[in-house]
Amino acid sequence: KAGVTQTPRYLIKTRGQQVTLSCSPISGHRSVSWYQQTPGQGLQFLFEYFSETQRNKGNFPGRFSGRQFSNSRSEMNVSTLELGDSALYLCATRRGGSAGANVLTFGAGSRLTVL
Amino acid sequence: AQKVTQAQTEISVVEKEDVTLDCVYETRDTTYYLFWYKQPPSGELVFLIRRNSFDEQNEISGRYSWNFQKSTSSFNFTITASQVVDSAVYFCALSEAGTGNQFYFGTGTSLTVIP
Numbered sequence: 001k002a003g004v005t006q007t008p009r010y011l012i013k014t015r016g017q018q019v020t021l022s023c024s025p026i027s028g029h030r031s032v033s034w035y036q037q038t039p040g041q042g043l044q045f046l047f048e049y050f051s052e053t054q055r056n057k058g059n060f061p062g063r064f065s066g067r068q069f070s071n072s073r074s075e076m077n078v079s080t081l082e083l084g085d086s087a088l089y090l091c092a093t094r095r096g097g098s099a100g101a102n103v104l105t106f107g108a109g110s111r112l113t114v115l
Numbered sequence: 116a117q118k119v120t121q122a123q124t125e126i127s128v129v130e131k132e133d134v135t136l137d138c139v140y141e142t143r144d145t146t147y148y149l150f151w152y153k154q155p156p157s158g159e160l161v162f163l164i165r166r167n168s169f170d171e172q173n174e175i176s177g178r179y180s181w182n183f184q185k186s187t188s189s190f191n192f193t194i195t196a197s198q199v200v201d202s203a204v205y206f207c208a209l210s211e212a213g214t215g216n217q218f219y220f221g222t223g224t225s226l227t228v229i230p
Contacts, residue, residue, distance in 0.1 A: 106152075
């Protein structure tokens with residue numbers, strides 16, 4: 001069973017550019033969540049998508065956006081990059097039913113460096 | 116307010132020692148779920164255990180054990196006879212039915228096991 005696939009794994013951008021990250025969930029998982037991980041802030045929730053709709057949203061500026069496709073794959077976009085956006089971006093998926101017991105399965109992450 | 120607090124930022128133990136990682140949570144929901152995840156240096160968070168709010172039965176699984184106490188809102192995790200491979204960052208997380216099953220993560224505890 002394939003795991004959660006995130007691409008690209010590493011990328012370097014400069015301030016002002018934009019970036020798009022991709023996440024392919026485990027087969028059957030319809031919920032995709034995105035997290036930003038930095039040394040000082042830990043895991044910060046960005047947003048969650050389920051059936052192509054944003055279900056929950058964290059406290060991030062509008063430069064951070066996402067979407068989900070009909071095959072449950074998700075992308076997140078960060079526009080007008082700032083130095084502080086340098087982080088590990090983690091995608092986590094789950095079946096997405098009403099049960100809070102659904103376990104999140106994480107991808108290996110996309111490490112973004114902004115110069 | 117932090118929903119999940121992991122007061123221990125870093126812990127170092129010598130191999131074969133026992134170590135307990137603390138987690139305190141805050142919720143008004145009667146239905147919620149608690150999780151522990153492990154993040155080794157490779158970066159991918161790995162699910163360890165889940166408990167629901169109606170199941171206070173503690174469990175031992177090999178060298179791992181968990182102590183869930185609703186009275187003190189704590190969900191602690193113990194590794195007995197620690198090994199170098201246990202070195203990782205450990206995250207405690209809460210999922211509440213009342214907030215759409217959004218996950219709230221603690222800031223993590225970095226465990227170093229010294230050979």
